[in-house]
Amino acid sequence: MIGTAPGGQGGVASVIEVLRQGGLFERESVRYLSSHREGSRGAKAGAAFNALWRTSLACLRERPAVVHAHAASRASFVRKSLLLLIARSSGCRTIFHLHGAEFDRFAGAESGAAQRWWIRHTLERSSVVIALSDSWAAFLRGFAPAARIVVVPNSVPLPPAIELDRTKEQPGRILFLGRVDAGKGVFELLEAVAALALSFPQVHLVIGGAGQLDQVRRRAVDLGIGERVSLPGWVQGADKQRELALSQVFCLPSHAEGLPMALLEAMAAAKAVVASTVGGIPEAVADGANGRLVAPGDAEALAGAIKALLGDAALRARLGDAARATVQERFSTEAALGQLSTLYRELAEGGQ
Structure with a gap:
């Protein structure tokens, strides 16, 4: 191999x-x-x-x-x-x-x-x-x-159910994992978070990955959300599991994809996910059934999908449980x- x-x-x-x-x-x-x-x-x-x-x-x-x-x-x-x-x-x-x-x-x-x-x-x-x-x-x-x-x-491996504890989630915390560049929809994600800031004072975006970090920092400051964005660099192993546990929503608004591992890992961890309608993603995520799907490049639709999840704990739990079941059955x-x-x-x- x-x-x-x-x-x-x-x-x-x-x-x-x-x-x-x-x-x-x-x-x-x-x-x-x-x-x-x-x-x-x-x-x-x-x-x-x-x-x-x-x-x-x-x-x-x-x-x-x-x-x-x-x-x-x-x-x-x-x-x-x-x-x-x-x-x-x-x-x-x-x-x-x-x-x-x-x-x-x-x-x-x-x-x-x-x-x-x-x-x-x-x-x-x-x-x-x-x-x-x-x-x-x-x-x-x-x-x-x-x-x-x-x-x-x-x-992806399925974490034991005993490890899943939604009481660890931090209100308003959104997680992105992957290569940090325009092709992954990171800049639309920043715009979406800026649009959500008034409705959700605790909203905070964690962008875990390597790439255009300086550009992301500058754009976050320009949008007035510099203090709402964390860039811990590439996270893996126990650090990745910790970030997943703390987040309420996982978001991957890519412009192109195969079948992203980070998305499957978030689904396996029973997270409510928001992703784009590209590549193999729609074969894993059905909009409204086990996650939310938006068109790539549409910051307004992205903000709307995230807003619906942040404002409804029952919806997050239902979609997260269904996402985990999807991984168990098919991935x-x-x-x-x-x-x-x-x-x-x-x-x-x-x-x-």
Whole structure:
């Protein structure tokens, strides 16, 4: 398996950690190679070269049954496509596991004819392409008709019910987790919080993540909510669970997504969630049933959805409980690991 360094930032790293903690590596004798890590350009280049070298050696000397690459767009795709080419050339079965929220844009408007051919070729020559949702699977089937597409949603562990305690929630506290930039809807979220400040004097937004932190701080001050916004940086592990426990509402108003791990984690923690109608999100969140959905980029609608939740404890509890039930039924770690194990064994035994 090839992907970003375990323990790193972002959804792919979270996916890898779930698979590792769930026991997939031991169950299926998975060796993990990091092709990307956070840091300087030199550190990133070193990780990419190391993965290229180690993958080449493993494929030539040991012939692993399956090479499973977690990929996104742009540089991530380039790295993984080369590694999968090496694997195919060595006779290995390959899995291209797509996580990129903007892969449709990358494969379309951002790519010339030659690059589009290479993207399509990589997908169609892979033994299996994993999509995170039915909507992404539909796009991939249209873009690469000869590819074998399988849907394996992201999954998250379900915290024990005993750990869920809404008495810990702080009034008016809103949580965002993810990359901090315009594409995640952070600036619309700031506008929504500014609009809510008069109605909810205790409203406070926690933005957990790395990215455009200085721009966010400046915009919060310009909107008059500088003291209502906290930027703790990237949060994970126990710190993430603490932030989830303290929040009344989780909000992820992204402009593009695959199937975000942070959203599933908030749902598993029985939080009332507000998210946008992009990517695989509508396949996890049904508006009014287990969360609220708004159009991306619509700060007014975002403020309205958050306002309805902050002002109604019973509604928050109902949607939060339904969100947790959704994760338990459809996004459990056991189900995802079972699908991957089945794929591995089918490919190892000579499947397509």
